Amino acid sequence: MLAGRCYRGTRISLEVAPLLQEPHPSSLLRISSNNSSQITCQRLLESRLISALDGCDCLPRLKHVHGHLIRAGLDQSSFLLAKLLRTLTNLDLPMDGYARQVFDQVRQPNSFLYTALIRGYALQGPTQLAFGLYTRMRLNETPPLTFTFSALFKASAGSLDARVGAQVHAQIVRLGGFDLDLYVNNTLIDMYIKCERFQDARKAFDAMPHRDVLSWTSLIVGYVRRGKMEEATELFDQMDEKDMVAWTTMITGNAQNRRPGDALQVFQQMWSMGIETDDVTLVGAISACAQLGSLRYGRWLRYIARQRGFDQNVVVGSALVDMFAKCGSLDEAREAFDMVKEKNVFTYSAMVVGLAMHGCALPAMQLFEEMVNSGTVPNGVTFIGVLTACSHAGYVDRGRQYFSTMREKYEIAPTADHYACMVDLLGRAGHVEEAFDLIQHMPADISLHGGVWGALLGACRLHGRPHIAEVAAKHLFALEPDGIGNYVLLANIYASAGMWGEVVRVRKMMREKGLKKNPGCSWVEAKDGRLHEFYASGKTHPRDSEIMTVLEGLLERLKQSGYVPILRCVLYDIGDREKQQLLKMHSEKLALAFSLIDTTHGSVIRIAKNLRTCEDCHLFFSLASKVSGREIVLRDNMRFHHFEDGLCSCGNFW
């Protein structure tokens, strides 16, 4: 059966096919009954050795069986040795020379032996040896098999260099036969995709006489990796037969290409068609949900994961941790974290970053210590997490320590992202000049990005220094010419310093570039699960008058408990009364008033906002949490604020 499927239409393969049909243990006895007793014995021995090889799960056991094989005088049996080599490479062992030894002891290796070793090098490396062996095989006139070519393509894919693979491809086209084989072509496409030679993959795909769901999926992956989701979707729609992997590719692809809405739409379609969902599918959907920030949807995905026991899976679990943190529910993130028994660096990092985002600096650092004590080695992302935590809480010295530990103890070279964290940490704490200095003395091989200068500009917003801001902004405008936030920030810094002439100049720049300030927008999920949007100084919501009544009432109560609007948050040159009016109508305040009307009493109020929240709103929310007795989670474009009983998790430092 195997031979029939794999060797169809190839001349060379027919010669070797009988070898493959030989040795299934159950058939051996049947064959042997018609032969002499000596052969029967030999066959039985072989059969035993085959079972023994199947049961090998570690190198010493394998070597033990190999010893038996030699003593039984079967050390030249190509079939058994090929089986042994395959088992050896499947054990995920490095090709430490033992496999080669076994191979070299054979006087006349056949196609299967060569292929087994080539496959070993393809899977475990070093991949170039696979090609060397293939050359020797051809020089010895040993006929190749379909397996041989798929192993070679795998080796090429593994080394991410398609050059040798492409030569082999040209050879099999000349040779004929093999280039029609489905399996060979599928591995060929996969190789070209992995080596980023999309055009060659497409050509191979188009030349195939028959394609299966794997060929289609591989090509779709090619589009996904190049960010071409329209083309990927078009191809996907053309598929007659779609399996779970094909669906998952589209879900993950959309998620990876920042199209979370489309990802979840595909997931829902798949779900409604009753197609099975596994851990990989869920990871894609959960990651999309994290980008979208929809807690309700996230809880549904967790329910599906739980039903199938995937919430204990380390990859699904890590994705859940990240998703719940990004959806504003730190408690559920922690719950998901605790469900994972064998946590790895992803699980810990997701939780550390989550805690940092929510302003829980001490727990983030504590968890980092816990992680190290558990023997999990932190990576660059984990350090982003602890550095952010330090930055949000103003722990400058701890941050400096982490920064040097990362290089000295863990030998992780800091990237521009880490420098951005350090600039943020120093700058936020008021060491603006030191932060500037750090940027100027960054190693030359690290290319600066917007994050580094952006952190410096943010520091200038907090602590003044319009002249440093100017330098930072100049770099930012070059790196991110359309980054509207940078212009707004610079204008605000000038406004705070009373440099109104400069404000006018920046506003003029924005006008000339055709950039418009994004209107402030907040949104909240109501009782019925629908999303409600609010715009600054809005009057766009159907229940506007009701909202205004609640807002006015709340404002009065807050004023009685000591609230004084922070007028300097308004960066326009206008009178105090107008400033108060503008502040009152910030979108998050409208969303909060609405939440007090239309959410279940006693539940956590969750509000998201597209821009950074202002100091006045922050104070307003702190006091509102006390007066209303409600817990409020506010997500702005940077991070989360947890307001409870008059206090915010960020300790008013953000």
Next chain:
DNA sequence: GTAGGGTTAG
């Protein structure tokens, strides 16, 4: 025997 997987800052 071949296709799909999670964490990053202003």
